[in-house]
Amino acid sequence: MTPPFGERFAAAIAERGQFCVGIDPHAGLLHDWGLDDTVEGLEKFALSAVEAVAPYCSVVKPQSAFYERFGSRGIEVLERVIAESRAAGAMVLLDVKRGDIGSTSQAYAEAYLDPSSPLASDAITISPYLGFGSLLPFVEVARTHGAGLFVLAATSNKEGPEVQEATTSDEYGGRTVASAMLAHLRDLNGDARPVGSFGAVVGATIDGGFYDFAGSPINGPILAPGYGEQGGTAADIVRIFGASARHVVASSSRGVLRLGPDAAAMRGAVERANDELRSLLG
Numbered sequence: 001m002t003p004p005f006g007e008r009f010a011a012a013i014a015e016r017g018q019f020c021v022g023i024d025p026h027a028g029l030l031h032d033w034g035l036d037d038t039v040e041g042l043e044k045f046a047l048s049a050v051e052a053v054a055p056y057c058s059v060v061k062p063q064s065a066f067y068e069r070f071g072s073r074g075i076e077v078l079e080r081v082i083a084e085s086r087a088a089g090a091m092v093l094l095d096v097k098r099g100d101i102g103s104t105s106q107a108y109a110e111a112y113l114d115p116s117s118p119l120a121s122d123a124i125t126i127s128p129y130l131g132f133g134s135l136l137p138f139v140e141v142a143r144t145h146g147a148g149l150f151v152l153a154a155t156s157n158k159e160g161p162e163v164q165e166a167t168t169s170d171e172y173g174g175r176t177v178a179s180a181m182l183a184h185l186r187d188l189n190g191d192a193r194p195v196g197s198f199g200a201v202v203g204a205t206i207d208g209g210f211y212d213f214a215g216s217p218i219n220g221p222i223l224a225p226g227y228g229e230q231g232g233t234a235a236d237i238v239r240i241f242g243a244s245a246r247h248v249v250a251s252s253s254r255g256v257l258r259l260g261p262d263a264a265a266m267r268g269a270v271e272r273a274n275d276e277l278r279s280l281l282g
């Protein structure tokens with residue numbers, strides 16, 4: 001039986017560091033690498049990036065949208081990205097931001113978390129804005145297969161606060177939507193050791209005052225996108241998460257991929273980020 005995601009995540013970051021590389025084949029990056037914006041270009045780009053970084057980082061995060069753009073052949077490339085990243089020893093967090101009514105969530109969960117699916121990943125990102133309860137099929141499927149979930153709580157983009165900092169009208173009155181999502185995750189994770197399997201997405205770019213990560217840790221993994229290209233730094237991770245920073249993976253896509261197709265340069269960026277995060281997060 002596969003050990004719980006939280007256990008595997010803790011071991012992976014202890015061994016390979018707290019940096020996650022996004023494998024996001026933007027059309028502009030394909031062009032910069034001298035590749036055509038075709039499925040052949042996508043395949044060359046994505047698999048070269050995986051080969052350069054996956055042996056050296058704990059988590060690889062392909063962004064599904066960039067593969068879906070090419071239809072079924074793009075999805076085939078995504079399947080290979082997932083398989084080859086895992087073969088190189090990295091965990092795969094597929095960034096798909098799914099979420100729907102419960103019965104549809106069940107089908108999405110099986111598509112991405114059931115090991116018999118060709119798209120099966122170690123974890124996925126999911127969106128709670130149909131209500132946290134609509135995500136419970138993901139939780140059940142994740143528990144069954146030792147997979148992980150990262151729920152959007154406070155995203156790195158500037159448009160997020162319109163929804164995520166709105167206040168709820170529940171019995172807790174006045175807490176932000178983002179805080180409510182984090183509280184649900186805290187409940188799901190309970191006192192799991194070394195850390196639970198139900199994570200949050202909290203941007204490395206946010207101001208951070210909305211939730212007391214030190215006082216009410218969610219006891220789950222945290223994905224902090226926006227490191228690098230969007231301006232987030234290792235110091236921001238410490239500022240936002242305090243003691244919970246030990247469960248954070250900071251994620252960057254373009255910041256690494258821009259250095260390609262030079263594999264040594266991409267690997268160097270991973271090693272520098274891991275060193276920087278290690279020196280500040282301990």
Ligand SMILES: O=c1ccn([C@@H]2O[C@H](COP(=O)(O)O)[C@@H](O)[C@H]2O)c(=O)[nH]1
Pocket residue numbers: 022024063095154155156157201202203225226227228229230251252253254255
């Ligand atoms: O809050 C979020 C959640 C996800 N993302 C995703 O992360 C990468 C960021 O790419 P960079 O090139 O490092 O800016 C991308 O796939 C986003 O969809 C995010 O940015 N913010």
